[in-house]
Amino acid sequence: MMEFLYFPExxxxxxxxxxQLVIFMIGAAVVMYFFYKVSKKEEKKFNEQYQEKSFDDKE
Incomplete structure (x- = not known):
């Protein structure tokens, strides 16, 4: 009845x-770390760019 399941002896x-699972998990962790670093750099650049504009608008 359950011939479609294969559990090797x-x-x-x-x-x-x-x-293969370990390699993909390590790869996923590396990619997530890379995305995190790039995101932090973009956030810092965004905050610097729009903080300057808000100070210029107030003057």
């Missing part, structure tokens, strides 16, 4: 899948 067949 030899558990060493899981090793490539685990290695």
């Amino acid at each position: 030899d558990k060493t067949e899981y090793i490539p899948a685990i290695i």
Whole structure:
């Protein structure tokens, strides 16, 4: 009845899948860190740009 599920007797067949999972998780963490750094730089640039304009408008 549940022939569509495949659980291998030899558990060493899981090793490539685990290695691939670890590689993708590390890659995802690196990309998220990169996005975080770029976002902080853009936020700082945005705040500096619009803070100057708000001071110019008040004078």
